[in-house]
Amino acid sequence: MAATETLEDFYKQKFNWLPDNLSQDIGHFNVFRLEDCYAPHAKPIVYTRRDFYKISLVRGKNIVHYADKSIEIDGCTLVFFNPMVPYTFEHSDNIRSGAFCIFRESFFTEMLRRNIHELPMFAPNGTPTYSLNGEQEEYAAQVFEKMLGEINSDYRFKYDLLRNYLTELVHYALKIQPKEILYEHPDANSRITSIFTELLERQFPIETPAQRFNLRSAKDFADRLSVHVNHLNRAIRQTTGKTTTHHITERLASEAKALLKHTNWNVSEISYSLGFEEPAHFNNFFKKQTNITPSSYRAV
Known part of the structure; x- marks a missing residue:
């Protein structure tokens, strides 16, 4: 990139x-x-x-x-x-x-x-x-x-x-978009979800192989927000219908696809930048999310 x-x-x-x-x-x-x-x-x-x-x-x-x-x-x-x-x-x-x-x-x-x-x-x-x-x-x-x-x-x-x-x-x-609704964060759960989403997005895009994705778990975000992880999970599920982990995993997979498609970094560099300690862990993660290996996705 x-x-x-x-x-x-x-x-x-x-x-x-x-x-x-x-x-x-x-x-x-x-x-x-x-x-x-x-x-x-x-x-x-x-x-x-x-x-x-x-x-x-x-x-x-x-x-x-x-x-x-x-x-x-x-x-x-x-x-x-x-x-x-x-x-x-x-x-x-x-x-x-x-x-x-x-x-x-x-x-x-x-x-x-x-x-x-x-x-x-x-x-x-x-x-x-x-x-x-x-x-x-x-x-x-x-x-x-x-x-x-x-x-x-x-x-x-x-x-x-x-x-x-x-x-x-x-x-x-x-x-001109009558179905579009301005979201005003009517309650605490909505505000927590909004801040969580902003913290998640703020880590992207990954622009160099030396940059690392650090907030990787629900507990990481809960600690940053100074709330109990159970409270964070409950707020996000009630607001979005998805778990905290699902949101993190989905965004991580999206960035992985972007890096494979738009950079010439090798898989090990992409793996490191996305916070995986071993390329094999990244390979397993990516295949679980997409049913295809990183190398095969890049070759398509």
Whole structure:
């Protein structure tokens, strides 16, 4: 897996220049037309994690690859990317039309009360893609046009206005998904489950063979949360219907698949990074979860 792409990397690769205020910790924001960012012989987008957020309005047929799953999108779609999830983007046709904005978390959260990770499009295992019909496409495109018009203005408070446009995009995506429910953590069990999920996801992605997955058991998480392991297990089962161990195992298997698919590390290196003391233990774990050996999975 490639190293995390920083905002500096993004600007150097796309435009070969850096904004003057990029080094300032003010919650960077910028917006672009997709067609302005594609060179005829550009390098393909690599599977990696970014250190910034991104919202794209894309048209045509595309595939977004996240770890061991891929999402096919067709037509006009709003796609939300967050720094916790590595991804790569694959175009299935010749359409290069749309727009995107990039920003740091502090830009979004300044003067806002909601934690960005509570929103379904940015939450772990959340909903990152929102298909748009003709009317919805026109609305979202107009919001991006307002961003594009404002970013180069000399209006003193333009970033406050751009923050409003960004928030408008987020809420519009939520509004057009009537089945999507904002989760407000109504009780202690829900809050414990939310914190557990955040701690679990925070350990990923594994980016170097030297990095290790450390919180491997229900007791590890219970100790970190300062609760009894039985209380943690009961809270997670009541909230999700799955055991704590099931969640850990499922996420570990998902990362194993991603490392086998997107890196050239040998099985021993992957085994070590995922916290297994012996490659044989990793082989047994992987085969139990997938009915196939790591080497066979990589060869497929």
